[in-house]
Amino acid sequence: MASTVPTFNDLYPAVIVASSNNGLRRQIMERFTGCRVAAAEAIGGADALGKLENSECQLLLLDRRLPDLNSDELLHMIHQRFPGIDVLLFDEDGSPALPSEWRSEGACRLWETIDRWQAPAAQPIKAAAPIQPLPGMVGHASSMSAVYRMARLVAPRRTPVLITGATGTGKELVATAIHHLSPRSAKPFVVINCAAIPEDLLESELFGYVRGAFTGAVQSRLGRIHSAHGGTLFLDEVGELPLGMQSKLLRFVDRGEVQRLGSHDIFRVDVRVIAATNADLRSLVQRKQFREDLFYRLSVFPIELPPLCERRDDLAALAEHFLAQDDAAGPGLTRASLELLKQYSWPGNVRELQHVLERASILAEGGPILPEHLGLR
Numbered sequence: 594m595a596s597t598v599p600t601f602n603d604l605y606p607a608v609i610v611a612s613s614n615n616g617l618r619r620q621i622m623e624r625f626t627g628c629r630v631a632a633a634e635a636i637g638g639a640d641a642l643g644k645l646e647n648s649e650c651q652l653l654l655l656d657r658r659l660p661d662l663n664s665d666e667l668l669h670m671i672h673q674r675f676p677g678i679d680v681l682l683f684d685e686d687g688s689p690a691l692p693s694e695w696r697s698e699g700a701c702r703l704w705e706t707i708d709r710w711q712a713p714a715a716q717p718i719k720a721a722a723p724i725q726p727l728p729g730m731v732g733h734a735s736s737m738s739a740v741y742r743m744a745r746l747v748a749p750r751r752t753p754v755l756i757t758g759a760t761g762t763g764k765e766l767v768a769t770a771i772h773h774l775s776p777r778s779a780k781p782f783v784v785i786n787c788a789a790i791p792e793d794l795l796e797s798e799l800f801g802y803v804r805g806a807f808t809g810a811v812q813s814r815l816g817r818i819h820s821a822h823g824g825t826l827f828l829d830e831v832g833e834l835p836l837g838m839q840s841k842l843l844r845f846v847d848r849g850e851v852q853r854l855g856s857h858d859i860f861r862v863d864v865r866v867i868a869a870t871n872a873d874l875r876s877l878v879q880r881k882q883f884r885e886d887l888f889y890r891l892s893v894f895p896i897e898l899p900p901l902c903e904r905r906d907d908l909a910a911l912a913e914h915f916l917a918q919d920d921a922a923g924p925g926l927t928r929a930s931l932e933l934l935k936q937y938s939w940p941g942n943v944r945e946l947q948h949v950l951e952r953a954s955i956l957a958e959g960g961p962i963l964p965e966h967l968g969l970r
Contacts, residue, residue: 605652605679607631611641612656612683621654621683638662639894643742645675647724653680661895674746727770730763731914732907736899740767747894748774753846755831755891756869758898761944764869765829767896772825777865780824783817788833795838800845802854818851818864825865831891832872832883839884846890866891901939901946908934911943915950916962923959930964937969 625632635641801816877883953966
């Protein structure tokens with residue numbers, strides 16, 4: 594009796610196609626049209642990781658050129674976190690891009706099968722379960738669910754994270770949550786605002802100094818990096834770092850080494866780096882205002898926060914959260930006030946919302962918050 598050979602959709606009933614090239618991604622997706630394979634799209638490596646976390650995917654078709662993550666590093670992460678998932682790399686022309694040791698007959702036959710696959714009846718991928726907000730954060734907008742998922746994925750690792758987004762979107766909250774969800778949670782979480790420290794003090798603040806290193810250095814002092822040993826260093830507004838300081842920071846990020854001002858001794862430290870900025874670092878790199886090598890070391894795992902105007906569904910929950918923190922707040926927003934919040938553009942994002950509600954609560958004098966209390970135009 595002849596044995597039954599498993600078909601492609603028996604082996605891979607759900608697949609994900611990951612590429613930032615929309616045309617190429619959809620060209621590959623079309624190969625699954627009308628077949629019994631549930632195919633989903635991912636626009637990059639980080640998006641692919643998030644979708645793998647919440648799907649029953651058995652095969653990932655991965656563009657070798659990714660805008661956010663190195664494909665080799667991503668493969669390593671996938672094999673560690675999702676050992677049962679097969680990965681097939683493809684090149685910019687849609688053809689297989691396999692390392693020589695992976696160029697097996699089976700892999701090539703698999704790609705040929707995908708290329709000519711035709712079968713009736715499509716099957717939808719199982720809907721992902723809602724992602725819970727990060728500690729200290731509120732809201733379930735789809736754009737924030739992606740942020741929550743990415744943060745939870747990277748939290749257990751030492752991987753450097755770059756959090757981007759406009760002022761007031763909650764970058765420090767995300768950094769704090771990643772630290773608290775990590776194995777380093779019992780160790781220090783040290784914050785450095787790179788824009789708030791004068792340039793002539795920044796090196797001694799970050800790296801420390803020895804007695805006599807400069808006028809006024811009457812005793813030796815460890816820097817903020819050293820004080821974060823075993824924990825996490827959060828570099829806020831990293832785009833404001835002077836170029837000279839960037840080269841010194843690069844050595845620490847690259848080698849985990851710290852040299853105090855005025856000393857020849859080098860210390861090795863175990864510190865996880867999370868950076869944040871509201872600037873376009875790629876543009877700063879092009880203008881020679883930010884070191885390219887430092888940018889790539891800080892942005893191994895980028896997370897972008899959406900502005901508040903893209904998460905209007907979260908306004909009611911955010912407002913309730915902020916008002917609950919005010920012991921003197923009255924019964925809350927009227928329906929007209931909530932509608933006004935939803936119509937406003939929120940250039941200052943969540944931080945502006947918090948301040949608007951604090952002022953409105955004071956003006957309401959313990960009563961309901963009316964539209965005139967909000968002061969929005």
